[in-house]
Amino acid sequence: MKYLKRYLGNIGAVVAVSLLAGCLLSGTFVLSVKFANIPVSGNNENYFVNVDITGEDLWEDHKDNIKDIDLVGFELWATNNTGVTNTFSAYFADSLSSLDASSTHSEIVTQGILCLNNLPLSATGQTHITYGQSFKYIANLDQLKELTEAGKFKLFLVASESTIDFELDLIRVIVTFTAGV
Amino acid sequence: MRKELKVLLLVVLLAQPALAGGITFGVGAAAGLDYPIRQEDQAPGTVFGFKGRLKAIPSIALEPNIYFTNHGDPDYEDFDLDLEGSKITAYGVDATLGAGFGAVGVKPYGLFGVGFYKVKRDQTLQDETNFGWSAGFGIEVGVNPTVSLDVRGKLVVIPTDGGGSKKSASLTGGLNYYFGN
Numbered sequence: 001m002k003y004l005k006r007y008l009g010n011i012g013a014v015v016a017v018s019l020l021a022g023c024l025l026s027g028t029f030v031l032s033v034k035f036a037n038i039p040v041s042g043n044n045e046n047y048f049v050n051v052d053i054t055g056e057d058l059w060e061d062h063k064d065n066i067k068d069i070d071l072v073g074f075e076l077w078a079t080n081n082t083g084v085t086n087t088f089s090a091y092f093a094d095s096l097s098s099l100d101a102s103s104t105h106s107e108i109v110t111q112g113i114l115c116l117n118n119l120p121l122s123a124t125g126q127t128h129i130t131y132g133q134s135f136k137y138i139a140n141l142d143q144l145k146e147l148t149e150a151g152k153f154k155l156f157l158v159a160s161e162s163t164i165d166f167e168l169d170l171i172r173v174i175v176t177f178t179a180g181v
Numbered sequence: 182m183r184k185e186l187k188v189l190l191l192v193v194l195l196a197q198p199a200l201a202g203g204i205t206f207g208v209g210a211a212a213g214l215d216y217p218i219r220q221e222d223q224a225p226g227t228v229f230g231f232k233g234r235l236k237a238i239p240s241i242a243l244e245p246n247i248y249f250t251n252h253g254d255p256d257y258e259d260f261d262l263d264l265e266g267s268k269i270t271a272y273g274v275d276a277t278l279g280a281g282f283g284a285v286g287v288k289p290y291g292l293f294g295v296g297f298y299k300v301k302r303d304q305t306l307q308d309e310t311n312f313g314w315s316a317g318f319g320i321e322v323g324v325n326p327t328v329s330l331d332v333r334g335k336l337v338v339i340p341t342d343g344g345g346s347k348k349s350a351s352l353t354g355g356l357n358y359y360f361g362n
Contacts, residue, residue, distance in 0.1 A: 026345060027219030030257055067345025070222065071305055075260065132263030135305045172260065176222045178345035 026180045028070060031058045034172040040157065040164060046108055047157040048101045051092075051173050054151035065180035069145040072176075074116060074134040077169035078127045085123045086166070088159040090116035092144060095152035108156045114139045121159075121166060131174050148175055205283060207234035209331060211355025215250050218336075218348040223266050224253030228351050232275070234359070236282055244275040244294070250351070267302040271337075275315070283359040285323040292317050298339045300347070313339035313346075321357070329357045 033053055040047045053059050080086060091112030093099045099111055116137045121127050129137075138144075147153045157168070212229035230248030237243050252266030273296015281288035292315075299310045319333030332354045339347045 026348075028222055028345075028347065030221040030255075030262070032259065068341050068343035073305075130261060130263035132265065132304055141306075174262075178341065178343070178347075180345075 026065075026067070026178065028176060028178045029058055029062065030174065030176050031056055032075075032172050032174045034170055035168075036170045038168040038171075040159070040166055040168055046101075046103070046105060047168060048103075049155050049171075050095065050152065051155050052095075052152045053148075053173070053175060059151060062177070062179035063151065066149065066177055067180065068178040069148050070176040070178055071135075071174075072141065072144045072148050073131045073138065073174050074129070075131045075170070075172040075174060076119065076127070076129045076134070077171075078121055079125070079167045079169055080121045080123060080127070081165040081167065083123050086121040086159055086164060087118045088121060088157050088164075089114060089118055091156045091158065092147065093154045093156070094147060095150065095154060097154060099154060099156070103156075105158055108158055112154075112156055113143055115141075115144050115155075126169065131172075205236045205359060205361045207282070207357050207359040208232070209234060209244075209355055209357035211331060211333075211353040213351060213353030213355075215252065215349050215351040217252055218350060220252075220347060220349070221257070222255050222262075222264060223349075224255045226250060226252040226266055228353060230271075230353075234280075234282065234357060237276070240279055242277045242280055242282055244277060244292075245273075246275060246294075246296075247272050250349070252349075265302060265304045267300050267307065269301075269339075270299045271296050271313075272299075273297065273315075277319070280319070281321040281323045281329055283323065283326045283329075285325060288321045288323065290319050290321060292319060292333065292335070294335075298337075300339070309342070311339050311341060313337060327359050329359075331355050331357050 031053060035049050038047055091108050092115045093112045099108060117139050119129060119137050209232045214225060215228040216225045217223035228248055228250040230246055232244045232246035235243045248271045250269040254266050255262055255264055273294050275292050275294030277290045277292045279288060279290035294315045296313060297310055298313045301308050315335050315337040317333055317335035319331060322330040335351050337349050341347060
């Protein structure tokens with residue numbers, strides 16, 4: 001029994017040390033990039049941005065050891081200048097996609113992938129949608145996670161009304177990922 | 182709470198054949214704190230649960246158990262994430278080496294366990310179940326042959342689909358009650 005106890009004790013010690021080593025060697029991180037003060041106005045005009053997180057220090061540190069993209073979400077602050085309630089949606093596309101700033105509303109809707117569906121824009125004042133709230137509107141999350149793993153994608157915002165005039169005060173793309181160090 | 186009572190009732194019912202066979206059997210309940218390790222999308226929270234205790238061979242006991250963990254809402258220094266912590270329901274079996282099992286006095290012990298961990302976060306539609314494992318140490322203080330105090334620290338590792346893992350440490354205190362002594 002004494003030998004059995006010692007044997008099991010040794011196994012326990014090895015397991016505990018391995019666990020501790022594992023704890024120190026991986027983690028879940030939150031990374032964000034933001035874009036600010038973008039006026040969006042005119043008929044059928046869309047907002048377009050290249051999202052590139054590959055230059056972020058956190059991504060640089062872990063890019064070769066990423067295990068999971070846990071979540072991709074957004075934080076938005078927007079001010080409507082029209083006095084009319086509106087909604088807008090967000091679409092994304094591969095960074096190598098032919099979609100760009102000159103793409104039409106219908107091209108974005110048909111060729112892009114919907115990621116935020118019908119975000120509300122109040123008639124007056126500032127609309128704020130937090131990261132946590134953004135998941136209520138998110139669509140095609142698995143495809144968005146897949147594309148985010150490459151570190152780059154194109155993001156488009158389109159409004160439901162043809163005449164729009166609002167200031168996108170801030171849009172923040174927030175990525176949660178699990179990686180080794 | 183109804184689910185927890187059902188589990189407790191099941192454990193007590195399972196004790197009956199064990200008692201008939203003269204096998205020492207116990208039940209226990211514990212609660213405490215849970216600390217996510219290197220998980221920026223979680224904050225410290227609480228854990229509570231129930232367990233049965235079966236003496237397998239002298240000094241080694243098996244503990245079928247169920248634990249409920251509520252991670253706290255994470256704080257992020259740059260902005261408000263507005264993100265809820267995950268809820269984890271763990272069903273598993275721990276093996277303890279050296280616990281008192283009805284003995285009066287102080288008995289330190291080691292433990293190793295395996296189980297299924299159901300991780301949910303309604304806000305982000307996360308709902309996944311993974312097989313994980315745990316290891317730790319504890320101290321059981323036998324007040325009399327039927328009642329003991331139990332304090333334990335445990336490291337939990339939940340591997341995820343992409344090859345990463347989520348880890349946390351918990352510190353719990355509780356009571357054990359033994360039948361058949």
